[in-house]
Amino acid sequence: NAGVMQNPRHLVRRRGQEARLRCSPMKGHSHVYWYRQLPEEGLKFMVYLQKENIIDESGMPKERFSAEFPKEGPSILRIQQVVRGDSAAYFCASSPPSRSSYGYTFGSGTRLTVV
């Protein structure tokens, strides 16, 4: 049973380009969460999605950032017109449908570098 798969592992973008980060949850998991980790910081919650629904996007910047989790395929975190401040590690986590006291399963993250 593969874990949470994120790709790419590393992504370099020039300022103004678009970044697309992909996350395939664990088999049987229908809840996906995105987190951002800045250098020397803990992870910060961005958005929580279920299939075809955004449940909570309270941690997502209002502009340039969007996320989706389509009926088929991986969840996508999209950052338009990237700026240097977007450079960070972006983590995806997934959990099963039932509310659980267990922590989520995290992917290995995508390190985005904006040059």
Add this chain to the structure above:
Amino acid sequence: AQTVTQSQPEMSVQEAETVTLSCTYDTSESDYYLFWYKQPPSRQMILVIRQEAYKQQNATENRFSVNFQKAAKSFSLKISDSQLGDAAMYFCAYRSPGGGADGLTFGKGTHLIIQP
């Protein structure tokens, strides 16, 4: 909003010794979940141990145990018989029991160094 504080940016311990990492949190909720995650240089976030706030008994997973003090809002992690493979960043995290928001709130982390 909940906050999680880890007051030790870095800790160092001799191999085979015991080390305790501190975590405090602030919440007005009575029921919640607490977690410790380990992040080695590979960047993978690995769940170490979890605690439900309604349980008085402290959680234990092999060499890892917690000291959960609900009234003091404290959730420290004790690592016994430290091994070189324990070297990593350790993050304490809080999760609400319900409602729309389902995300984890993390502390800033403690960098654990194991000296051979």
